[in-house]
Amino acid sequence: MSEKEVKNLEEVFEARIARDEKIEPKDWMPEKYRQTHIRQMSQHAHSEIVGMLPEGNWITRAPSLRRKAALLAKVQDEAGHGLYLYSACETLGISRDELYEQLHSGKAKYSSIFNYPTVTWADMGAVGWLVDGAAIINQVPLCNTSFGPYARAMVRVCKEESFHQRQGFEIMLTLCRGSEEQKAMAQDALNRWWWPSLMMLGPTDAESVHTEQSMKWKLKRKSNDELRQQFIDQTVPQADLLGITVPDPDLKWNEETGHYDFGEIDWDEFWQVVKGHGPCNKERMNARVNAWNNGEWVRDAAMAHAEKNANKKVAKAS
Numbered sequence: 491m492s493e494k495e496v497k498n499l500e501e502v503f504e505a506r507i508a509r510d511e512k513i514e515p516k517d518w519m520p521e522k523y524r525q526t527h528i529r530q531m532s533q534h535a536h537s538e539i540v541g542m543l544p545e546g547n548w549i550t551r552a553p554s555l556r557r558k559a560a561l562l563a564k565v566q567d568e569a570g571h572g573l574y575l576y577s578a579c580e581t582l583g584i585s586r587d588e589l590y591e592q593l594h595s596g597k598a599k600y601s602s603i604f605n606y607p608t609v610t611w612a613d614m615g616a617v618g619w620l621v622d623g624a625a626i627i628n629q630v631p632l633c634n635t636s637f638g639p640y641a642r643a644m645v646r647v648c649k650e651e652s653f654h655q656r657q658g659f660e661i662m663l664t665l666c667r668g669s670e671e672q673k674a675m676a677q678d679a680l681n682r683w684w685w686p687s688l689m690m691l692g693p694t695d696a697e698s699v700h701t702e703q704s705m706k707w708k709l710k711r712k713s714n715d716e717l718r719q720q721f722i723d724q725t726v727p728q729a730d731l732l733g734i735t736v737p738d739p740d741l742k743w744n745e746e747t748g749h750y751d752f753g754e755i756d757w758d759e760f761w762q763v764v765k766g767h768g769p770c771n772k773e774r775m776n777a778r779v780n781a782w783n784n785g786e787w788v789r790d791a792a793m794a795h796a797e798k799n800a801n802k803k804v805a806k807a808s
């Protein structure tokens with residue numbers, strides 16, 4: 491293709507983005523747009539799949555049948571989200587095997603938040619309330635993102651995340667209305683999950699290398715700092731309602747800006763976790779790699795079965 495032809499295609503593409511038209515897999519797109527989407531969508535898919543581990547840890551120890559059923563359903567939903575996202579990613583010409591390989595080799599990232607341990611039952615409340623709460627704030631704008639398959643996957647994901655957030659909040663509410671020990675457990679979970687939840691929304695806008703381009707392509711509709719402020723403004727009144735305290739002495743309502751001011755985030759901790767040195771990074775990766783290796787015979791059997799059926803159909807037809 492000549493330079494002029496590429497330039498024309500780029501102009502048509504930019505005009506479609508400007509008109510808020512969805513870009514579909516078979517449409518022409520700049521190579522960088524394709525790669526950026528593979529990066530973000532696959533990291534998102536990996537996060538959903540790795541995100542099943544901290545909660546999976548509590549399925550056998552849920553305090554009642556009702557809690558166990560809800561937790562099982564939530565973890566299953568997360569598997570579903572990973573699958574929609576991997577499928578949406580595959581429409582961009584990368585295979586599922588390549589995506590897994592990127593995760594298992596450490597080439598692709600997944601969300602920092604899932605490298606923290608879930609040590610008490612209250613963590614199931616805090617993860618639903620705070621982690622799913624932050625995830626929804628990040629993902630609602632993605633329902634309107636420019637790449638069609640990602641936007642459509644996000645519509646269903648957001649509906650389910652919204653249920654997850656409410657079930658988490660309800661666990662916290664039950665604990666906060668319970669005994670002194672239960673309320674202390676809820677407070678302890680908030681203390682441990684608050685700052686990692688703020689970090690989960692990504693580095694500050696000044697440090698974010700991808701935001702500017704992703705906003706131009708309407709992949710991102712809001713910046714990391716905007717989403718973080720929205721999360722804080724929405725969540726602090728919920729903590730007040732629960733009667734527990736956000737672990738930030740600098741947190742203060744600002745009449746002038748109409749937002750909460752908040753304290754310094756420990757970005758060193760964030761980058762340490764992103765680089766693989768968080769409390770559970772090794773455990774999480776080992777769990778995923780072992781699941782892949784131990785599942786080899788299942789994949790082989792499924793392929794052999796599919797091949798046998800296909801051969802049978804060919805034999806019948808001839």
Ligand code: FAQ
Pocket residue numbers: 529530533534535537538541542568599600601602603617621622625628689690691692693697698699700701704710714764
């Ligand atoms: N953890 O320039 P930016 C969930 C990396 S799903 C690790 O700001 P961008 C559901 C970033 O990749 C949670 N790495 O990047 C659930 C980049 O590195 P790279 C996941 C992070 O893409 C709930 C570098 O830092 N959600 O929770 C993180 O413009 C409960 C520079 O950053 C999504 O993936 C981080 N937190 O903005 C499941 C949503 N933040 O790639 C189970 C979609 C940044 O150049 C239980 N993703 N980095 O090597 C996004 O919205 C964006 O990708 C951001 C980052 C906002 C995460």
